[in-house]
Amino acid sequence: MYPEICYETLSAYVSTIQTSARELANASLSVSLNDELHQSMAAMKDLQGPDFEMKMSNVQTWVSAALINEDTCMDGMEGKAMNGKIKDTIRSNIGRVAQLTSNALAFINELSYCE
Template identity: 30%
Template sequence: MITNQVSSSGIVRPSTKKYHASEYIQKSCKKTLYPDLCNKSLAKYSTKIKTNPKTLATAALLVAFNTTQSTYKILRNLSRNRALNPGEKEGLLECVEEVSDSVYELQKSFKELFFSRKGLKFELQMNDIQTWVSAALTDDDTCMDDFRASGRMNILVRGLVLRIARLSSIALSFINMYGV
């Protein structure tokens, strides 16, 4: 719920809590490689994130996971297209497998981060999460490196996979910040 405050001058401003949360996300996103995408993908979570580093990392990871899962479904459906030439089909099937691995790794990471607590096992948990998100990024890179197509199919697949790689990179940035 967005609340407004009326100042003595009569100007309506967003509530301080909402402002601080949005500002926190913007400042945090500036520390990533993709600040615009970061802001766009996390803005709607500002009331949940507030100024909590764990919640920020968890939200970023959730966005990466959900987008990767959607991308997997799109790529799987594209791979069933009968108009693909054999090389495109083979490359697309390899991408489907790589992105499927990314979904699995991001899901494990999300669960581990969600239930993580500062304490004895925290460093081990963070190492596991960092490893899994890094593996998801590697899978995305492998898909893009191995995919050979031309025209619109190439642009479409590379655009989809580049987006999930960037979202995973953003999540990894916040995981690294939270883990220190």
């Protein structure tokens, strides 16, 4: 849907992806998650100060966005002509990442109530 950003973010993975739909999906998922989650990890290191609530809100937003990206990726696979085994593997990996991200978001939400 977004060829410019697709090329920009995935061109570094060309040698890994080659012609593999599985590697393309994995690289794409990794890139989409890394942006939001890396921002969240950096912000978590600097939660001190009077703007704690704003920083926590940003972290919650970024982790939630990562979770939405996973759902969107799953939705995007529906109806696509793709080898069933590859689609199942990708779906399984995305599901696991979604569960891990959901757990992280729950801990982050709990932290925002503790401070």
